[in-house]
Amino acid sequence: MRISLRGYVAAVVMLFGLMCSSVQAGEVRVAVASNFVAPMERIAVLFQQESGHTLKISLGSSGSFYTQIKGGAPFDVFLSADDAIPKRLVQEKLALESSRFVYALGKLVLWSAQPDLVDAKGAVLNKGNFNKLAIANPLLAPYGMAAKETLEKLVMWNAMQGKLVKGENITQTYQFVATENAELGFIALSQITKDGKVTEGSWWLVPSQMYKPIKQSAVQLSGAKDKAAVQAFLDFLKSEKAVAIIRAFGYELP
Amino acid sequence: MTPLDPADLQAVWLTLKLASVSTLVLLLVATPLAWWLAHSGKWYKGLVAAAVALPLVIPPTVLGFYLLLLMGPHGVVGELTTALNFGRLPFTFSGLVIGSVLFSMPFAVQPIQNAFEAIGKRPLEVAATLRASAWDRFASVALPLARPGFVTAIILAFAHTVGEFGVVLMLGGNIDGETRVLSVAIYNHVEAMEYAAAHVLAGGMVLFSFLVLLGLYLAGGKFSKVTK
Numbered sequence: 351m352r353i354s355l356r357g358y359v360a361a362v363v364m365l366f367g368l369m370c371s372s373v374q375a376g377e378v379r380v381a382v383a384s385n386f387v388a389p390m391e392r393i394a395v396l397f398q399q400e401s402g403h404t405l406k407i408s409l410g411s412s413g414s415f416y417t418q419i420k421g422g423a424p425f426d427v428f429l430s431a432d433d434a435i436p437k438r439l440v441q442e443k444l445a446l447e448s449s450r451f452v453y454a455l456g457k458l459v460l461w462s463a464q465p466d467l468v469d470a471k472g473a474v475l476n477k478g479n480f481n482k483l484a485i486a487n488p489l490l491a492p493y494g495m496a497a498k499e500t501l502e503k504l505v506m507w508n509a510m511q512g513k514l515v516k517g518e519n520i521t522q523t524y525q526f527v528a529t530e531n532a533e534l535g536f537i538a539l540s541q542i543t544k545d546g547k548v549t550e551g552s553w554w555l556v557p558s559q560m561y562k563p564i565k566q567s568a569v570q571l572s573g574a575k576d577k578a579a580v581q582a583f584l585d586f587l588k589s590e591k592a593v594a595i596i597r598a599f600g601y602e603l604p
Numbered sequence: 605m606t607p608l609d610p611a612d613l614q615a616v617w618l619t620l621k622l623a624s625v626s627t628l629v630l631l632l633v634a635t636p637l638a639w640w641l642a643h644s645g646k647w648y649k650g651l652v653a654a655a656v657a658l659p660l661v662i663p664p665t666v667l668g669f670y671l672l673l674l675m676g677p678h679g680v681v682g683e684l685t686t687a688l689n690f691g692r693l694p695f696t697f698s699g700l701v702i703g704s705v706l707f708s709m710p711f712a713v714q715p716i717q718n719a720f721e722a723i724g725k726r727p728l729e730v731a732a733t734l735r736a737s738a739w740d741r742f743a744s745v746a747l748p749l750a751r752p753g754f755v756t757a758i759i760l761a762f763a764h765t766v767g768e769f770g771v772v773l774m775l776g777g778n779i780d781g782e783t784r785v786l787s788v789a790i791y792n793h794v795e796a797m798e799y800a801a802a803h804v805l806a807g808g809m810v811l812f813s814f815l816v817l818l819g820l821y822l823a824g825g826k827f828s829k830v831t832k
């Protein structure tokens with residue numbers, strides 16, 4: 351088969367055209383920290399029904415999103431798992447300070463997939479009848495830092511070192527515990543909450559004075575395209591309907 | 605002052621250890637497998653060849669996730685290792701070796717298989733007429749002739765294990781000196797926004813990989829001249 355030069359050039363141009371398809375109007379691209387995926391999906395359905403705008407959700411860890419946004423990722427809104435990264439984006443003029451707000455306060459829970467391993471007071475940590483305790487990496491994930499603070503407050507951080515396995519993010523930490531490769535682990539309450547209830551395994555809801563508040567903050571990015579649609583989404587995220595969903599998944603609000 | 609901490613150096617050392625052990629295990633497993641694939645006339649040969657090539661297609665994190673399930677307390681492998689008193693494999697160095705071996709299998713099997721096939725039946729038949737035993741034919745005729753294939757297999761398997769990320773990420777649990785390898789350390793630094801340390805580690809990795817590949821091509825050229 352012979353391909354003419356003209357045909358080759360036409361094919362290349364067409365490929366480029368396909369790769370550079372433009373963004374539709376009325377579309378909000380949201381980067382969402384992975385612990386918030388479940389409520390976000392519910393909120394997205396409601397928002398799309400009521401506003402007619404489209405939401406495009408990307409999931410990932412807050413640290414990865416920071417790197418990607420710095421690299422020019424085309425997101426309009428960023429729902430971080432903490433408040434440090436949105437603040438940093440504001441400082442670097444990549445996000446708008448006026449738009450920054452706490453959309454949820456994360457709750458830490460010690461969870462096991464086994465029905466009666468974890469007691470309601472977390473005394474299981476003292477008993478030590480387990481091989482592996484999973485936490486998210488404290489350097490990367492806010493829930494990991496909260497887990498570390500909790501263990502430090504219990505004066506167990508050093509004693510636990512031999513048993514700790516670390517997930518890169520809270521999703522991976524959940525996987526370690528859900529597959530029972532780690533008998534128990536510190537994860538986000540939202541990960542095991544469905545319709546306001548925890549139904550599986552056993553857990554200890556870590557008292558909130560054990561760790562610094564996990565202020566999950568939202569921010570509008572400087573490069574946001576459709577400003578009206580973005581504002582509509584941010585307003586919706588603060589609305590009673592959205593807040594009810596957020597609470598039902600085990601978060602609190604400031 | 606370098607931005608690296610002792611844990612980073614430990615990650616470098618662990619990566620080299622993992623790559624060496626995995627390459628060694630791969631050679632022991634891949635050689636007979638490649639021999640069989642090169643010479644067998646069985647109808648299920650195609651099935652085995654396809655299975656060996658599968659890790660090229662499966663995303664590493666997916667492979668890692670299923671290994672995590674298989675090696676877990678409710679997985680077949682996990683039940684077996686617990687019954688045999690080995691304990692469980694995830695979060696251990698041995699677990700990583702098994703993951704790496706599976707993941708790099710095609711990179712070891714295929715060059716060796718190609719080399720065996722390139723030899724053909726003739727040299728082996730000649731050796732047989734000289735009363736060389738089956739083992740002798742393999743060890744004294746096939747192995748030396750297939751040397752370029754082995755060189756390629758060793759270097760590819762080693763380099764591929766050094767660059768491995770997804771499987772280790774899923775199976776490892778990020779334990780210092782046990783499962784926290786170089787690629788995971790770099791990823792951690794990037795996620796933690798410690799770009800200086802990430803640059804140093806990644807730069808070192810690129811340089812190392814380049815040298816390994818350069819060695820592969822130089823050695824490949826030399827060996828193919830010898831065999832001609």
